[in-house]
Amino acid sequence: MAVIAAHRPAVEEVVSGQGYWAIAWRRFKKHRAAMAGGIVILLFIAAAVFAAQLTPYEFDQINLYNRKAPPSSAHPMGTDELGHDVLTRILYAGRISLTVGFTAAFVSALFGMVVGGLSGYYGGWLDNVLMRFTDIMFSLPDLPILIIIARYIGGRVDGIIFVLSVFAWMGTARLVRGELLKLRTQDFAEAARATGASDTRILVRHLIPNSLAPVIVAATLTVGGAILSEAALSFLGIGIQPPTPSWGNMLQNAQDFIWTTPWLAIWPGAMIFLTVLCFNFLGDGLRDALDPRLKI
Amino acid sequence: MSRYLARRLLQMIPLVVGLSIVIFLLLAAAPGDPVDLLIFGNPNVKAEDISRLKRLYGLDQPLYVRYFKWLRAALHGDLGYSRIYKQPALSLMWWRIGNSLWLQIPAFVLALSVALPVGIYSAIRQYSPVDYAATLFVFFGVSIPAFWFGIMMIYLFAVWHPWTALPFLEWLKLPAGGFSTPGVPEGLARLLDRLRYMLLPTVVLSLLFMASFTRYTRSSMLEVVRQDYVRTARAKGLSETVVINKHALRNALIPLATVVALSIPALFAGAPLTETVFGWPGVGRLLVEATLGGDYAVAQGIIIFLSTLVIVFNLLADISYALLDPRIRYD
Numbered sequence: 134m135a136v137i138a139a140h141r142p143a144v145e146e147v148v149s150g151q152g153y154w155a156i157a158w159r160r161f162k163k164h165r166a167a168m169a170g171g172i173v174i175l176l177f178i179a180a181a182v183f184a185a186q187l188t189p190y191e192f193d194q195i196n197l198y199n200r201k202a203p204p205s206s207a208h209p210m211g212t213d214e215l216g217h218d219v220l221t222r223i224l225y226a227g228r229i230s231l232t233v234g235f236t237a238a239f240v241s242a243l244f245g246m247v248v249g250g251l252s253g254y255y256g257g258w259l260d261n262v263l264m265r266f267t268d269i270m271f272s273l274p275d276l277p278i279l280i281i282i283a284r285y286i287g288g289r290v291d292g293i294i295f296v297l298s299v300f301a302w303m304g305t306a307r308l309v310r311g312e313l314l315k316l317r318t319q320d321f322a323e324a325a326r327a328t329g330a331s332d333t334r335i336l337v338r339h340l341i342p343n344s345l346a347p348v349i350v351a352a353t354l355t356v357g358g359a360i361l362s363e364a365a366l367s368f369l370g371i372g373i374q375p376p377t378p379s380w381g382n383m384l385q386n387a388q389d390f391i392w393t394t395p396w397l398a399i400w401p402g403a404m405i406f407l408t409v410l411c412f413n414f415l416g417d418g419l420r421d422a423l424d425p426r427l428k429i
Numbered sequence: 430m431s432r433y434l435a436r437r438l439l440q441m442i443p444l445v446v447g448l449s450i451v452i453f454l455l456l457a458a459a460p461g462d463p464v465d466l467l468i469f470g471n472p473n474v475k476a477e478d479i480s481r482l483k484r485l486y487g488l489d490q491p492l493y494v495r496y497f498k499w500l501r502a503a504l505h506g507d508l509g510y511s512r513i514y515k516q517p518a519l520s521l522m523w524w525r526i527g528n529s530l531w532l533q534i535p536a537f538v539l540a541l542s543v544a545l546p547v548g549i550y551s552a553i554r555q556y557s558p559v560d561y562a563a564t565l566f567v568f569f570g571v572s573i574p575a576f577w578f579g580i581m582m583i584y585l586f587a588v589w590h591p592w593t594a595l596p597f598l599e600w601l602k603l604p605a606g607g608f609s610t611p612g613v614p615e616g617l618a619r620l621l622d623r624l625r626y627m628l629l630p631t632v633v634l635s636l637l638f639m640a641s642f643t644r645y646t647r648s649s650m651l652e653v654v655r656q657d658y659v660r661t662a663r664a665k666g667l668s669e670t671v672v673i674n675k676h677a678l679r680n681a682l683i684p685l686a687t688v689v690a691l692s693i694p695a696l697f698a699g700a701p702l703t704e705t706v707f708g709w710p711g712v713g714r715l716l717v718e719a720t721l722g723g724d725y726a727v728a729q730g731i732i733i734f735l736s737t738l739v740i741v742f743n744l745l746a747d748i749s750y751a752l753l754d755p756r757i758r759y760d
Contacts, residue, residue, distance in 0.1 A: 166568075265444070268444070269444060269447060269448060269451075273448070273736055273739075274694075274698050274732065274735045274736060274739065276701055276702075277698070277701065277713075277716050277720075277728075277731070277732050277735065278452075278455075278732065280701065280716065280717055280720050280721075281455055281456065281720050281728060281732070282455065284720060284721070357572065361572075361574060364574055364576075365574065365576065365702055368574075368576050368702065368705075369701065369702070369705060369717055370721070371721065384574075384576065384577060384580070387580070388580055388706070391580060391583060391584055391588060391605075392588055395584050395588065395589075398577070398580050398581070398584065399581070401577075402574060402576075402577025402578075402580065402581070403577075405574045405577060406572060406573050406574060406577065409572040409573075409574070410568060410569065410572035410573075413568055413571060413572050414568065417568075
C-alpha cells in the first residue's frame with residue numbers, strides 16, 4: 134500500500150555505494166506521511182515523559198467545585214464529572230498507552246523471532262509442532278479470549294502487556310520462518326557452516342540480522358494494534374482500572390455523559406485514533422524503506 | 430484434491446479438540462467457580478453447604494473429568510445452562526447470533542459494494558487523487574477505534590443532529606442505542622423501526638470491513654494489471670473495459686475471495702465493542718457480559734463455536750482458492 138510514498142527505485146541508489154541503512158533512511162524520508170507520523174509519535178512520547186512538567190495538576194486531583202467545566206484557558210480540555218483536569222489525564226494516560234504499546238510490540242517480536250527462528254532453521258517435526266501451535270493461536274478469536282484472560286489480570290499494566298503480547302507474536306513468527314527458509318540455503322549461510330560455526334552462531338549472527346526488516350515493520354504495526362486493544366479492553370472495563378487514567382477507560386466514562394459534556398468523549402478517542410494512525414503510517418514507511426516487496 | 434481434503438479434515442479434529450481443552454482450562458481455572466459466585470455476599474451459607482453444592486455441580490472433581498463430562502454433553506448439543514439468563518446456553522447463543530447478523534450482514538454487503546469499485550478504480554488509476562483519497566481512507570478505517578467512532582456518531586445523530594432544523598431532514602434523528610421501540614406493531618412499521626436502530630451500528634461496523642476489503646482489492650488488482658497477459662490483451666487492441674473486466678478483474682478477485690471467506694466467521698462473532706456502544710443485544714456483547722458475570726457455560730460455548738467456525742472457514746478459503754485458480758493444485 135505504498136502510494137503515499139510513491140517510491141520508485143532509482144538507479145543511483147544501487148551504485149551510490151551507501152550502506153543498507155543509509156539507503157533505507159533516504160527512502161524513508163521521501164514517505165511524507167511516515168515522516169509526519171514519526172514526528173507526531175516523538176512529540177507524544179515527549180509529552181508523556183514530561184507530563185508532570187507540562188501540567189500544574191495531578192492526574193487524580195479532584196475538584197468538586199469545578200466539575201464538567203467546558204474547555205477554558207485553565208483547563209484546555211475541560212474537566213470531567215469529578216473535576217479532574219482532562220488534559221492532565223490525557224497526558225498521563227499517554228504514558229500507559231505508549232508503554233503498553235512499545236513493550237507488547239517488543240516482547241511479541243522477540244517471542245515471534247524465537248518461534249519463527251527455531252521453526253525455519255531446524256524444520257522437521259519441530260517446525261510442524263510450532264507452526265500448528267501458531268495456527269491455533271491465529272484461529273482463536275482474539276478479542277473474546279482477551280476479554281476472558283483480562284479477568285485474571287485485574288487491571289495490572291504488566292498483565293495487560295503480557296496478554297497483548299501472547300496474541301501478537303504469530304505474524305512475526307511466520308515472517309521470520311519464511312525468511313529463514315529462504316536464507317538458510319543461501320551461500321553465506323553455507324559458508325558460515327563450512328567454517329565450523331555453531332547453529333546458534335549461524336542463527337544469531339547471520340540469519341536473524343538478515344531477516345530483521347519484516348520484524349521491524351511488523352513490530353511497528355503491533356505498537357498501534359496493542360494500543361488499540363488496550364483501549365478496547367479498558368473501554369469494556371477490564372483493562373486499566375480508574376483512578377489510573379487510560380484513554381480507553383476515560384472514553385468509557387465519557388460515554389455516560391455524552392448528552393451533557395460531549396467534549397469528554399472527543400479527546401481520549403482522538404488521541405487513540407491519532408496515535409494508532411501515526412504508527413500505521415510509520416509502519417508503512419518503514420516497509421517501503423526496508424523492503425518494498427514485503428506484504429504485511 | 431480429495432486426499433488433500435481428507436488430510437485437512439483429519440487435521441481439523443486435533444485442532445478443535447486442542448482448542449476446546451485450552452478454552453476449558455482457561456475458564457475452569459478462572460478465580461471464582463459458579464458456586465463461589467452463587468454464594469457471594471450471602472453470610473448464611475455454611476461451609477458444608479458449599480461443599481454439598483460443589484459436589485452437586487461436580488465442581489469437586491478433577492479438571493480432566495469435568496472436561497470429558499463437558500465434552501460429552503457438548504457433543505450431544507448441551508452446552509449447559511446460563512447462570513445469568515436462566516436458560517439453556519445453546520438457545521441463548523443462537524438468539525444472540527441472530528441479532529448480531531441483523532447488523533453484520535448489511536455491514537458486510539455495504540462494505541463490499543463500496544470497497545470493490547473503489548479498490549479497482551484506485552488500482553487502475555494509481556497515484557490519482559482518487560487513489561490517494563482511498564488510501565487515506567483505508568489508513569483511517571484501520572486506525573479508528575470503532576467504539577469512539579460509534580460514540581461520535583451517537584453524538585452527531587442522536588444528541589446534536591443540527592440538520593433537523595431543516596424541514597426535509599427532520600426525520601434524520603436516530604436513536605442513541607437499543608434494538609427496537611417498545612409497542613411498535615408487527616409488520617412493516619416494526620421493520621422500519623428496526624432499520625432506524627440498525628443504521629448507526631451498521632455504518633460503524635461497515636467501516637472496518639470496508640477499509641480492509643478496499644486495501645485487498647486495490648493491492649490484488651495492482652498486482653494483476655502489471656502482468657504480461659494484461660499488456661498482451663491491450664496490445665491486441667481490446668478495449669480498456671474488456672481488458673479490465675474480463676482479463677484483470679477476474680484474476681484479481683481470486684485472493685479477495687479468500688479474504689472474504691476468512692471474514693465470514695467474524696460475522697458470527699458479533700462485535701463486542703460496537704454492540705456495547707449501541708446497546709445491541711448481539712452475541713459479542715453476550716460474550717462480554719457472560720465473561721464479566723462469570724457465566725462460563727455461555728462464554729465457553731460461544732468461544733468454542735467461533736473458533737471452530739474460523740478453522741472451518743480457513744479450510745473453505747483454501748478450497749475456494751484451488752477451485753478459482755487452476756494454477757493452484759493441492760495434493
